Amino acid sequence: MTGVLEREMFSEAEAARLLRVRQSTLHYWLEGSQRSSKSYKPILRDKPRGTRTVTWAEFVEAGYLRQYRQTHNVPMKELRRFIELLREEFGVPYPLADRRPFVSGRNLVYDAQTAAGLGVDYWMVAVAGDQLLLTTPADSFIRRVGWSGDVAVSYSPDANLESPVRIQPDVRFGKPSIKGVSTEVIAEQHDAGEDADAIAEMYALDASDVSWALAYEFSVRATAKAA
Structure with missing residues:
Protein backbone atom coordinates (compact mmCIF):
# COMPACT_ATOMS: atom_id res chain seq x y z
CA MET A 1 0.00 0.00 0.00
CA THR A 2 2.82 2.44 0.77
CA GLY A 3 3.95 2.09 -2.86
CA VAL A 4 1.02 4.28 -3.90
CA LEU A 5 2.59 7.20 -2.04
CA GLU A 6 5.61 7.27 -4.38
CA ARG A 7 3.48 7.05 -7.53
CA GLU A 8 3.95 10.01 -9.87
CA MET A 9 0.44 11.34 -10.38
CA PHE A 10 0.37 14.89 -11.69
CA SER A 11 2.34 17.53 -13.46
CA GLU A 12 3.21 20.39 -11.17
CA ALA A 13 0.76 22.63 -13.02
CA GLU A 14 -2.12 20.14 -12.69
CA ALA A 15 -1.43 19.53 -8.99
CA ALA A 16 -1.43 23.27 -8.35
CA ARG A 17 -4.74 23.62 -10.20
CA LEU A 18 -6.37 20.83 -8.20
CA LEU A 19 -5.06 22.21 -4.91
CA ARG A 20 -5.92 25.80 -5.90
CA VAL A 21 -2.51 27.19 -5.08
CA ARG A 22 -0.11 29.07 -7.32
CA GLN A 23 2.25 26.82 -9.23
CA SER A 24 5.19 28.93 -8.05
CA THR A 25 4.14 28.26 -4.44
CA LEU A 26 3.86 24.52 -5.00
CA HIS A 27 7.20 24.47 -6.80
CA TYR A 28 8.85 26.18 -3.83
CA TRP A 29 7.35 23.64 -1.42
CA LEU A 30 8.67 20.81 -3.59
CA GLU A 31 11.99 22.10 -4.87
CA GLY A 32 13.00 25.02 -2.67
CA SER A 33 14.67 27.95 -4.39
CA GLN A 34 17.92 29.76 -5.07
CA ARG A 35 17.89 33.47 -4.39
CA SER A 36 21.07 35.43 -4.97
CA SER A 37 23.75 33.37 -3.23
CA LYS A 38 21.40 31.65 -0.76
CA SER A 39 19.68 28.31 -1.18
CA TYR A 40 16.35 27.45 0.44
CA LYS A 41 15.58 23.78 1.00
CA PRO A 42 12.27 22.21 -0.07
CA ILE A 43 9.48 21.77 2.46
CA LEU A 44 7.92 18.53 1.22
CA ARG A 45 11.02 16.84 -0.19
CA ASP A 46 14.20 16.03 1.69
CA LYS A 47 16.13 17.49 -1.24
CA PRO A 48 15.39 18.95 -4.69
CA ARG A 49 14.76 16.38 -7.43
CA GLY A 50 14.76 18.63 -10.46
CA THR A 51 11.39 17.32 -11.61
CA ARG A 52 8.06 18.93 -12.41
CA THR A 53 6.06 15.81 -11.54
CA VAL A 54 4.24 15.37 -8.25
CA THR A 55 3.81 12.07 -6.42
CA TRP A 56 0.62 11.11 -4.64
CA ALA A 57 2.21 11.65 -1.21
CA GLU A 58 3.53 15.06 -2.22
CA PHE A 59 0.08 16.03 -3.48
CA VAL A 60 -1.56 15.02 -0.20
CA GLU A 61 1.07 16.77 1.91
CA ALA A 62 0.71 19.91 -0.19
CA GLY A 63 -2.99 19.76 0.68
CA TYR A 64 -1.99 20.04 4.33
CA LEU A 65 0.09 23.16 3.69
CA ARG A 66 -2.79 24.58 1.69
CA GLN A 67 -4.98 24.56 4.80
CA TYR A 68 -2.61 27.02 6.44
CA ARG A 69 -2.27 29.14 3.32
CA GLN A 70 -5.96 30.04 3.62
CA THR A 71 -5.41 32.34 6.59
CA HIS A 72 -1.70 32.44 7.41
CA ASN A 73 1.63 33.28 5.87
CA VAL A 74 3.29 29.98 6.69
CA PRO A 75 6.76 30.41 8.30
CA MET A 76 8.89 28.27 6.02
CA LYS A 77 12.00 27.88 8.18
CA GLU A 78 10.17 26.54 11.22
CA LEU A 79 7.69 24.53 9.18
CA ARG A 80 10.52 22.90 7.25
CA ARG A 81 12.20 21.87 10.51
CA PHE A 82 8.89 20.61 11.90
CA ILE A 83 8.33 18.28 8.94
CA GLU A 84 11.94 17.09 9.14
CA LEU A 85 11.39 16.16 12.79
CA LEU A 86 8.17 14.33 11.92
CA ARG A 87 10.07 12.29 9.32
CA GLU A 88 12.59 11.32 11.98
CA GLU A 89 10.03 10.57 14.69
CA PHE A 90 7.73 8.42 12.55
CA GLY A 91 10.43 6.95 10.32
CA VAL A 92 8.57 7.67 7.09
CA PRO A 93 9.41 10.04 4.22
CA TYR A 94 5.85 11.42 4.05
CA PRO A 95 4.61 11.99 7.61
CA LEU A 96 1.70 14.21 6.57
CA ALA A 97 0.35 11.51 4.25
CA ASP A 98 0.38 9.13 7.23
CA ARG A 99 -2.58 8.90 9.62
CA ARG A 100 -0.54 8.33 12.79
CA PRO A 101 0.58 11.93 13.45
CA PHE A 102 -3.07 12.99 13.42
CA VAL A 103 -4.48 10.17 15.52
CA SER A 104 -2.14 8.04 17.63
CA GLY A 105 1.06 10.08 17.48
CA ARG A 106 -0.05 13.46 18.78
CA ASN A 107 2.46 13.45 21.64
CA LEU A 108 5.31 13.13 19.13
CA VAL A 109 3.77 15.88 17.03
CA TYR A 110 3.50 18.17 20.05
CA ASP A 111 7.17 17.62 20.87
CA ALA A 112 8.18 18.20 17.25
CA GLN A 113 6.26 21.43 16.84
CA THR A 114 7.74 22.89 20.03
CA ALA A 115 11.26 21.67 19.20
CA ALA A 116 11.00 23.28 15.75
CA GLY A 117 10.01 26.60 17.30
CA LEU A 118 6.75 26.58 15.35
CA GLY A 119 4.44 29.41 16.37
CA VAL A 120 1.21 28.44 18.10
CA ASP A 121 -0.83 29.58 15.08
CA TYR A 122 0.78 26.82 13.02
CA TRP A 123 0.50 23.90 15.45
CA MET A 124 -1.06 20.64 14.33
CA VAL A 125 -2.18 19.72 17.83
CA ALA A 126 -3.01 21.88 20.83
CA VAL A 127 -3.50 21.18 24.53
CA ALA A 128 -7.08 21.29 25.80
CA GLY A 129 -7.34 20.25 29.43
CA ASP A 130 -5.40 17.01 29.61
CA GLN A 131 -5.91 16.14 25.93
CA LEU A 132 -4.06 16.87 22.71
CA LEU A 133 -6.59 17.90 20.07
CA LEU A 134 -6.18 18.68 16.39
CA THR A 135 -6.20 22.36 15.55
CA THR A 136 -8.79 23.63 13.05
CA PRO A 137 -6.51 23.48 9.96
CA ALA A 138 -5.25 20.00 10.88
CA ASP A 139 -8.77 18.73 11.56
CA SER A 140 -10.03 20.19 8.28
CA PHE A 141 -7.18 18.52 6.42
CA ILE A 142 -7.63 15.06 7.93
CA ARG A 143 -11.35 15.20 7.10
CA ARG A 144 -10.40 15.76 3.46
CA VAL A 145 -8.34 12.58 3.36
CA GLY A 146 -9.51 8.97 3.08
CA TRP A 147 -7.26 6.39 4.70
CA SER A 148 -6.46 2.72 4.23
CA GLY A 149 -4.77 1.83 7.48
CA ASP A 150 -2.30 4.67 7.95
CA VAL A 151 -1.88 5.48 4.25
CA ALA A 152 -3.72 8.31 2.47
CA VAL A 153 -5.71 6.87 -0.45
CA SER A 154 -8.11 9.67 -1.37
CA TYR A 155 -8.39 13.44 -1.13
Whole structure:
Protein backbone atom coordinates (compact mmCIF):
# COMPACT_ATOMS: atom_id res chain seq x y z
CA MET A 1 0.00 0.00 0.00
CA THR A 2 2.82 2.44 0.77
CA GLY A 3 3.95 2.09 -2.86
CA VAL A 4 1.02 4.28 -3.90
CA LEU A 5 2.59 7.20 -2.04
CA GLU A 6 5.61 7.27 -4.38
CA ARG A 7 3.48 7.05 -7.53
CA GLU A 8 3.95 10.01 -9.87
CA MET A 9 0.44 11.34 -10.38
CA PHE A 10 0.37 14.89 -11.69
CA SER A 11 2.34 17.53 -13.46
CA GLU A 12 3.21 20.39 -11.17
CA ALA A 13 0.76 22.63 -13.02
CA GLU A 14 -2.12 20.14 -12.69
CA ALA A 15 -1.43 19.53 -8.99
CA ALA A 16 -1.43 23.27 -8.35
CA ARG A 17 -4.74 23.62 -10.20
CA LEU A 18 -6.37 20.83 -8.20
CA LEU A 19 -5.06 22.21 -4.91
CA ARG A 20 -5.92 25.80 -5.90
CA VAL A 21 -2.51 27.19 -5.08
CA ARG A 22 -0.11 29.07 -7.32
CA GLN A 23 2.25 26.82 -9.23
CA SER A 24 5.19 28.93 -8.05
CA THR A 25 4.14 28.26 -4.44
CA LEU A 26 3.86 24.52 -5.00
CA HIS A 27 7.20 24.47 -6.80
CA TYR A 28 8.85 26.18 -3.83
CA TRP A 29 7.35 23.64 -1.42
CA LEU A 30 8.67 20.81 -3.59
CA GLU A 31 11.99 22.10 -4.87
CA GLY A 32 13.00 25.02 -2.67
CA SER A 33 14.67 27.95 -4.39
CA GLN A 34 17.92 29.76 -5.07
CA ARG A 35 17.89 33.47 -4.39
CA SER A 36 21.07 35.43 -4.97
CA SER A 37 23.75 33.37 -3.23
CA LYS A 38 21.40 31.65 -0.76
CA SER A 39 19.68 28.31 -1.18
CA TYR A 40 16.35 27.45 0.44
CA LYS A 41 15.58 23.78 1.00
CA PRO A 42 12.27 22.21 -0.07
CA ILE A 43 9.48 21.77 2.46
CA LEU A 44 7.92 18.53 1.22
CA ARG A 45 11.02 16.84 -0.19
CA ASP A 46 14.20 16.03 1.69
CA LYS A 47 16.13 17.49 -1.24
CA PRO A 48 15.39 18.95 -4.69
CA ARG A 49 14.76 16.38 -7.43
CA GLY A 50 14.76 18.63 -10.46
CA THR A 51 11.39 17.32 -11.61
CA ARG A 52 8.06 18.93 -12.41
CA THR A 53 6.06 15.81 -11.54
CA VAL A 54 4.24 15.37 -8.25
CA THR A 55 3.81 12.07 -6.42
CA TRP A 56 0.62 11.11 -4.64
CA ALA A 57 2.21 11.65 -1.21
CA GLU A 58 3.53 15.06 -2.22
CA PHE A 59 0.08 16.03 -3.48
CA VAL A 60 -1.56 15.02 -0.20
CA GLU A 61 1.07 16.77 1.91
CA ALA A 62 0.71 19.91 -0.19
CA GLY A 63 -2.99 19.76 0.68
CA TYR A 64 -1.99 20.04 4.33
CA LEU A 65 0.09 23.16 3.69
CA ARG A 66 -2.79 24.58 1.69
CA GLN A 67 -4.98 24.56 4.80
CA TYR A 68 -2.61 27.02 6.44
CA ARG A 69 -2.27 29.14 3.32
CA GLN A 70 -5.96 30.04 3.62
CA THR A 71 -5.41 32.34 6.59
CA HIS A 72 -1.70 32.44 7.41
CA ASN A 73 1.63 33.28 5.87
CA VAL A 74 3.29 29.98 6.69
CA PRO A 75 6.76 30.41 8.30
CA MET A 76 8.89 28.27 6.02
CA LYS A 77 12.00 27.88 8.18
CA GLU A 78 10.17 26.54 11.22
CA LEU A 79 7.69 24.53 9.18
CA ARG A 80 10.52 22.90 7.25
CA ARG A 81 12.20 21.87 10.51
CA PHE A 82 8.89 20.61 11.90
CA ILE A 83 8.33 18.28 8.94
CA GLU A 84 11.94 17.09 9.14
CA LEU A 85 11.39 16.16 12.79
CA LEU A 86 8.17 14.33 11.92
CA ARG A 87 10.07 12.29 9.32
CA GLU A 88 12.59 11.32 11.98
CA GLU A 89 10.03 10.57 14.69
CA PHE A 90 7.73 8.42 12.55
CA GLY A 91 10.43 6.95 10.32
CA VAL A 92 8.57 7.67 7.09
CA PRO A 93 9.41 10.04 4.22
CA TYR A 94 5.85 11.42 4.05
CA PRO A 95 4.61 11.99 7.61
CA LEU A 96 1.70 14.21 6.57
CA ALA A 97 0.35 11.51 4.25
CA ASP A 98 0.38 9.13 7.23
CA ARG A 99 -2.58 8.90 9.62
CA ARG A 100 -0.54 8.33 12.79
CA PRO A 101 0.58 11.93 13.45
CA PHE A 102 -3.07 12.99 13.42
CA VAL A 103 -4.48 10.17 15.52
CA SER A 104 -2.14 8.04 17.63
CA GLY A 105 1.06 10.08 17.48
CA ARG A 106 -0.05 13.46 18.78
CA ASN A 107 2.46 13.45 21.64
CA LEU A 108 5.31 13.13 19.13
CA VAL A 109 3.77 15.88 17.03
CA TYR A 110 3.50 18.17 20.05
CA ASP A 111 7.17 17.62 20.87
CA ALA A 112 8.18 18.20 17.25
CA GLN A 113 6.26 21.43 16.84
CA THR A 114 7.74 22.89 20.03
CA ALA A 115 11.26 21.67 19.20
CA ALA A 116 11.00 23.28 15.75
CA GLY A 117 10.01 26.60 17.30
CA LEU A 118 6.75 26.58 15.35
CA GLY A 119 4.44 29.41 16.37
CA VAL A 120 1.21 28.44 18.10
CA ASP A 121 -0.83 29.58 15.08
CA TYR A 122 0.78 26.82 13.02
CA TRP A 123 0.50 23.90 15.45
CA MET A 124 -1.06 20.64 14.33
CA VAL A 125 -2.18 19.72 17.83
CA ALA A 126 -3.01 21.88 20.83
CA VAL A 127 -3.50 21.18 24.53
CA ALA A 128 -7.08 21.29 25.80
CA GLY A 129 -7.34 20.25 29.43
CA ASP A 130 -5.40 17.01 29.61
CA GLN A 131 -5.91 16.14 25.93
CA LEU A 132 -4.06 16.87 22.71
CA LEU A 133 -6.59 17.90 20.07
CA LEU A 134 -6.18 18.68 16.39
CA THR A 135 -6.20 22.36 15.55
CA THR A 136 -8.79 23.63 13.05
CA PRO A 137 -6.51 23.48 9.96
CA ALA A 138 -5.25 20.00 10.88
CA ASP A 139 -8.77 18.73 11.56
CA SER A 140 -10.03 20.19 8.28
CA PHE A 141 -7.18 18.52 6.42
CA ILE A 142 -7.63 15.06 7.93
CA ARG A 143 -11.35 15.20 7.10
CA ARG A 144 -10.40 15.76 3.46
CA VAL A 145 -8.34 12.58 3.36
CA GLY A 146 -9.51 8.97 3.08
CA TRP A 147 -7.26 6.39 4.70
CA SER A 148 -6.46 2.72 4.23
CA GLY A 149 -4.77 1.83 7.48
CA ASP A 150 -2.30 4.67 7.95
CA VAL A 151 -1.88 5.48 4.25
CA ALA A 152 -3.72 8.31 2.47
CA VAL A 153 -5.71 6.87 -0.45
CA SER A 154 -8.11 9.67 -1.37
CA TYR A 155 -8.39 13.44 -1.13
CA SER A 156 -11.44 15.71 -1.24
CA PRO A 157 -10.69 18.74 -3.44
CA ASP A 158 -14.01 20.49 -2.87
CA ALA A 159 -14.20 23.37 -0.40
CA ASN A 160 -17.47 21.85 0.83
CA LEU A 161 -16.44 18.77 2.81
CA GLU A 162 -19.92 17.28 2.34
CA SER A 163 -19.15 16.88 -1.35
CA PRO A 164 -18.64 13.32 -2.63
CA VAL A 165 -16.05 14.48 -5.19
CA ARG A 166 -12.79 12.60 -4.61
CA ILE A 167 -9.30 12.40 -6.05
CA GLN A 168 -7.95 8.84 -5.89
CA PRO A 169 -4.68 7.58 -7.36
CA ASP A 170 -6.31 4.42 -8.70
CA VAL A 171 -9.42 6.04 -10.18
CA ARG A 172 -9.49 7.99 -13.45
CA PHE A 173 -5.75 8.61 -13.22
CA GLY A 174 -6.29 10.90 -10.26
CA LYS A 175 -8.90 13.13 -11.89
CA PRO A 176 -11.68 14.39 -9.57
CA SER A 177 -14.57 11.98 -9.79
CA ILE A 178 -17.78 10.75 -8.20
CA LYS A 179 -18.38 7.01 -8.07
CA GLY A 180 -15.66 6.57 -10.66
CA VAL A 181 -17.07 9.13 -13.11
CA SER A 182 -14.91 12.14 -13.90
CA THR A 183 -16.49 15.44 -12.85
CA GLU A 184 -14.94 16.99 -15.94
CA VAL A 185 -16.84 14.55 -18.18
CA ILE A 186 -20.08 15.33 -16.35
CA ALA A 187 -19.51 19.06 -16.89
CA GLU A 188 -18.79 18.46 -20.57
CA GLN A 189 -22.12 16.66 -20.96
CA HIS A 190 -23.84 19.58 -19.25
CA ASP A 191 -22.08 22.04 -21.57
CA ALA A 192 -23.30 19.98 -24.53
CA GLY A 193 -26.89 20.57 -23.44
CA GLU A 194 -27.75 17.43 -21.47
CA ASP A 195 -29.85 18.02 -18.36
CA ALA A 196 -28.95 16.65 -14.94
CA ASP A 197 -31.43 13.75 -15.06
CA ALA A 198 -30.14 12.57 -18.43
CA ILE A 199 -26.54 12.76 -17.23
CA ALA A 200 -27.41 10.82 -14.10
CA GLU A 201 -29.06 8.08 -16.17
CA MET A 202 -26.15 8.02 -18.63
CA TYR A 203 -23.58 7.28 -15.91
CA ALA A 204 -25.77 5.42 -13.39
CA LEU A 205 -25.48 8.26 -10.89
CA ASP A 206 -27.95 9.92 -8.56
CA ALA A 207 -29.17 13.38 -9.52
CA SER A 208 -27.44 14.73 -6.42
CA ASP A 209 -24.12 13.29 -7.65
CA VAL A 210 -24.48 15.27 -10.86
CA SER A 211 -25.29 18.42 -8.91
CA TRP A 212 -22.21 18.00 -6.73
CA ALA A 213 -20.01 17.37 -9.77
CA LEU A 214 -21.29 20.45 -11.59
CA ALA A 215 -20.94 22.63 -8.49
CA TYR A 216 -17.33 21.52 -8.13
CA GLU A 217 -16.45 22.04 -11.79
CA PHE A 218 -18.12 25.47 -11.89
CA SER A 219 -16.14 26.53 -8.80
CA VAL A 220 -12.92 25.38 -10.47
CA ARG A 221 -13.74 27.43 -13.55
CA ALA A 222 -14.55 30.49 -11.42
CA THR A 223 -11.24 30.17 -9.60
CA ALA A 224 -9.37 29.88 -12.90
CA LYS A 225 -11.05 33.02 -14.25
CA ALA A 226 -10.23 34.97 -11.09
CA ALA A 227 -6.55 33.98 -11.15
